[in-house]
Amino acid sequence: FNLKQVLKLNKEKAEALEIYPKLLGTLATKIPRSQIHKLYSDYLEELVEEKTRKLKKAQEDLLRSQRLAAIGEAAAIIGHDIRNPLQAITYALYLAKKELESSPNKNLKEIMDAMEKQVRYINKIISDLQYYAKPLKPSIRRTNLVKVIDEIISMMKIPRRIKVEIDIEDFFTDFPTDPVLIRRVLMNLIMNAIQAMENGGLLRIRAHKEGDYALISIRDTGVGIPEEYHEKIFQPLFTTKSKGQGLGLTVCKRIVEALHGEISFKSKVGKGTTFTIKLPIKIVDQQVKAVFNSSR
Template identity: 35%
Template sequence: MYNQDQVLLAALLRTAVDAIIVIDERGIMQSVNPATTKLFGYSEAEMVGENVKLLMPSPYREEHDGYLRSYHETGRAKIIGIGREVTGKRKDETTFPMHLAVSEVPLGDKKLFAGIVRDISDLKNAQQQLKEINDQLEQRVRERTSELHATQAELLKAGKLATLGQVSGGIAHEIRNPLNAVRTSAYYLRNAKKLTPEKTSEHLERIDRQVLLIEKVITALSDFVRLPEPSLSKCNVSDLIHDVISEVSLPENVHIENQVASDLPVAMVDPNQISIVFHNLLRNAGDAMPEGGTVTLASHVRDDQIIVEVIDTGVGIGDEHIRRITEPLFSTKAQGMGLGLAVSAAILDKNHGHLEVESQLGVGTTFAVHLPQHFRS
């Protein structure tokens, strides 16, 4: 049985992939397996009987005897039973990283130590390559982050330019038609061979109307960019609605039905600014009914709010647009700058009110203007 164990042990040592070195208490190599001779480049005869320091470069070789002496004197192990990474030295003086695990092997009254050595050059190379890849990746991330910041800056700049382009396009569209009318009338007045007083008056009035229209466009844009602070006062909402209806111009096939109660509470708002809101809403209602229809104005009071609804029977607004209709320069209409509802929302906000909207495609839209009541102090 003893011989069988020896044969089995010899077979394991001979076929082991890792290098196995057995040393005595003085560090003298007692046996090595074939993997050891292959790893270090020495023959078995060149190693057995020599101090294991033969396989170590400085400073490990100088420290090794001290480790053994300290363990022999104190019994405190520094590397025994603990695997660690060290450096080995081959016969050709080249060095390589290796993992060393040492265990104590009692043998009668002697102490032997078995060291299992594994070459980890491939692992260290892989770790170095991984580190280089990570370093490159981090550098690329830094570069891409820098590019992203630059791109964001460009997009912001482009967004501002796009906004400027939208504003410019909207202004150009709103002003071009009046300017063409002014130009036509001016050309007529300069070149007509027989000008009657009636024709002269007609074209001068047309020029005046178109110039006024241009002025309104510029004023609307200016009001939105720098909306003046409201001059709050007591306002009879019913009277204000009546005045707006009498002033607004809608297509002949669009009818207004005023159901606003005459006994509404007094609101505390800027009447001039709130008038602009209702003018905008009524014009939008007319535009939403190209085939004609009815705009209904209704009112009710809820808590401390006076609510006036402008209800049209027009084409309606899709869900994808309804959240954006008060954004500046956003419009669902083929014509217009998209400032009317933005200005209206801004006015109501400054007057401590707000605007709500509900719509259904093909059925119509309801804009609800909420105004604060005036309470006597």
């Protein structure tokens, strides 16, 4: 006879203290009273631990939501007050580089490139904050994913020590998705892959169709992600980098889910990491057709 199982079965029907006297009276003739006391004591201990875990999680969720609400408010201010001067700096750098095209001073060019890189990084932080704070309403339309990826690769100026392989099926030249949102996800994942390969390596971007789903994977042969971080990797404000705000992957997950998809990863320290985006084709294709029909 398993008293613990009986207690668990009755857990949702009544409070433990109400069940106990009834069980004690019913089972007293079948098993020793001391055994009933011990089993019941163990059950209560387990019940308290479970309630404590739930309370702790609720407190953590509340703190996280308060912190993210503050981030949302800050993002609105940052987006307006910092983006405008950044655009002016970007344009000034562009003009300065044009003037230096015929200059033999290589050091000055390198300084300009470094400044441009830092401006891009600040822009990325602002974008991540804004993408996390604002509500996402995907605008699905036919997108040439090959072109999107080519543009990202060209813009990022990938170091020569990193080899890039791209394998994309023809289906993705007319792929139903939100081009702005998917660009943001791919840009974050590709940038992470590059940063993980400081000593060089292989960046492999693959997109293929599998049944009713489109699979897009970004693979690197970099440092990898320690196993103890795997459960936290998509949590807001969590980062394994010395330089980073911990929102990039959170933004990626939020965008992919807004596109009715899933994002997952596999990683091994010293071997590299592969992020995979899984998007349903039928759902988004129906949305494209609905938009097309409504505009006729």
